[in-house]
Amino acid sequence: MFPADYQRLKSLYLKDIQTMGVMNLTPNSFSDANKLDSLKKMKNVFENFSKAFDIIDLGGESTAPFNETISSKKELERFEEYFFPLVFELADPKTTISIDTYKPEVFYEVALIINKYWPESKIIFNDISGKIDDELLYLLKDSLKFDYVLCHNLCPSRAQAQDHMQYFCEYILKDVEHFFDEGKKLLDFNRKIIADPCFGFSKKHDQNLILLKNLDKISSIEAYNSVMIGISRKSFLRDGLDLKSSFGLNVAEQRHAISLKAIFEKMNTPLVIRTHELAPVYSALKSLESL
Numbered sequence: 001m002f003p004a005d006y007q008r009l010k011s012l013y014l015k016d017i018q019t020m021g022v023m024n025l026t027p028n029s030f031s032d033a034n035k036l037d038s039l040k041k042m043k044n045v046f047e048n049f050s051k052a053f054d055i056i057d058l059g060g061e062s063t064a065p066f067n068e069t070i071s072s073k074k075e076l077e078r079f080e081e082y083f084f085p086l087v088f089e090l091a092d093p094k095t096t097i098s099i100d101t102y103k104p105e106v107f108y109e110v111a112l113i114i115n116k117y118w119p120e121s122k123i124i125f126n127d128i129s130g131k132i133d134d135e136l137l138y139l140l141k142d143s144l145k146f147d148y149v150l151c152h153n154l155c156p157s158r159a160q161a162q163d164h165m166q167y168f169c170e171y172i173l174k175d176v177e178h179f180f181d182e183g184k185k186l187l188d189f190n191r192k193i194i195a196d197p198c199f200g201f202s203k204k205h206d207q208n209l210i211l212l213k214n215l216d217k218i219s220s221i222e223a224y225n226s227v228m229i230g231i232s233r234k235s236f237l238r239d240g241l242d243l244k245s246s247f248g249l250n251v252a253e254q255r256h257a258i259s260l261k262a263i264f265e266k267m268n269t270p271l272v273i274r275t276h277e278l279a280p281v282y283s284a285l286k287s288l289e290s291l
Contacts, residue, residue, distance in 0.1 A: 079110050227267070
């Protein structure tokens with residue numbers, strides 16, 4: 001549950017900020033594997049997330065580099081086992097559900113269920129592939145209402161999205177600028193399009209830090225409806241910490257909060273903060289209030 005003054009803090013400092021809470025339906029997620037291994041746990045976490053976050057991000061496949069790709073069938077089975085029973089049982093939460101996948105067929109099947117049983121909830125296709133291909137363009141022409149997240153991923157094809165850490169650019173700021181500039185030319189902005197610089201994808205350690213410090217200088221993202229910031233539990237923020245200790249975890253979240261504070265100070269565009277916990281967002285806003 002968010003603190004009582006959270007909404008007040010948001011309204012003080014930003015034109016528009018939304019929080020996206022991460023729920024992994026995966027047995028091999030690096031952050032919270034197997035935590036949602038029953039309908040009871042799933043229901044409890046989902047209801048808490050519905051109260052705390054503006055958006056709930058659901059993923060059925062871990063895209064961490066050390067994991068293997070799974071089939072569309074397997075990914076859908078995870079939604080069918082853990083998420084669909086929740087949709088069938090609960091009343092429409094009237095929230096926003098983000099489906100984190102690079103497979104259009106998986107997104108579409110899950111989105112149809114949400115649209116049928118929770119018609120007043122909004123839907124987002126959080127497409128981590130970064131590929132504006134025929135599959136995507138065909139899907140965007142569908143009558144189903146949903147927003148779309150374009151992620152900076154340099155893999156050569158949608159099927160290779162999982163292998164993103166094998167593909168890098170030399171000059172990160174120029175590449176991200178160009179990537180989103182080209183995206184503007186290809187996408188239909190009749191839908192809400194969110195630009196995600198995609199920290200941790202196709203980026204070396206130093207490139208993540210460079211991008212984080214200079215994100216406000218990427219002018220091409222200003223044409224998008226909003227910008228997603230997803231640095232929660234990213235390895236480049238955790239480097240050098242003893243993650244086995246509670247102190248190390250606290251320091252990692254402090255780094256997250258400090259980074260968010262800097263972004264809030266410099267950027268005027270609407271933001272979506274993708275995070276595993278609300279605390280760093282709240283801490284960043286509280287720090288601004290104390291200045």
